Amino acid sequence: MPGLPAPSPPLARLLGLALAELTARLRERLAAAGFDDQRPAHDAVFAHLPPGGLTLSGLAERAGMTKQAMSELVVDLEAKGYLLRRPDPADRRVRVIEFTPRGWAAVEVALAAFADLERELGERLGPDRLTALRATLTDIVPDGEARRATTSPGRIVRS
């Protein structure tokens, strides 16, 4: 994105840099926990696959991508032991996609990483500023977008 007049960088740039920072820290944590074979694109699966499992089409729709693109991710994550696909007795077209225990373990690590990151930010900035940041960002985002489902084992999940 092109620059802003002189000194202060454009808001979009700041947003991008802050996002890069957070995602880099997440990857570090995942890698440190032994989940070093995940690609960034895999996040689309981890962010949207619910506890009960879901079909490929459903997962693709939630993540806002095509079945074909999602299929590639799922096949890869299955090969790496994060997912399994079980037949659905009620509909023989379908194979329900679920996390394996290893998959859930990765989810837990990601959730813990996000929680730690936000806690650390809260300490560094003060809780008020963190709350304000969250509120302001929510206001910027077109309404409803921010509320779309994300996977949670019992809680929240990553983007």
Add this chain to the structure above:
Amino acid sequence: MPGLPAPSPPLARLLGLALAELTARLRERLAAAGFDDQRPAHDAVFAHLPPGGLTLSGLAERAGMTKQAMSELVVDLEAKGYLLRRPDPADRRVRVIEFTPRGWAAVEVALAAFADLERELGERLGPDRLTALRATLTDIVPDGEARRATTSPGRIVRS
């Protein structure tokens, strides 16, 4: 609906959505001004090419990518009339990359779009919250990163 507190989306997700919102608006403005042949990747050039021009290697370094990747962008933007590459009499290995008038026009539109977006945000949120957002994001970003050069038009001396 029982009043379970909706789990707040992870901060990274909010950042991503807000960024997507801003960049989408930028693209709209560019397209509306007739610059509809730009790809998102081209932003790396527009964000880092200074008024005096720059070599391919320099541009690649500023943008944090390889010469080869940058070259593809530059060749494309040259074909589309946004850039020109002129030989450097002082160093025959080099072809200095510069914006054409059309290129500068696109930069101006982008800058105006950013300014308008921030002004509109300032009205919607109040100037204090916008200032706070900017400050908080700057604090999140690792020091120095936010200060890396971005292209600014200023008053340009073109021959």
Add this chain to the structure above:
DNA sequence: CCTGACCGTCAGGATGCCTGACGAAGTATG
């Protein structure tokens, strides 16, 4: 004037998405 560093390019590959077309399986209709 040689050697090493630097400049830009060619070739090839990985990733992450897309569209189109298809057979198998479910569902609605007459």
Add this chain to the structure above:
DNA sequence: CATACTTCGTCAGGCATCCTGACGGTCAGG
């Protein structure tokens, strides 16, 4: 119940955006 339509997941192919490796031309320091 037969037919038509829809939906599910896959195969095939393509495009964009980056990467690494290798190379020949050019510069600069001993």
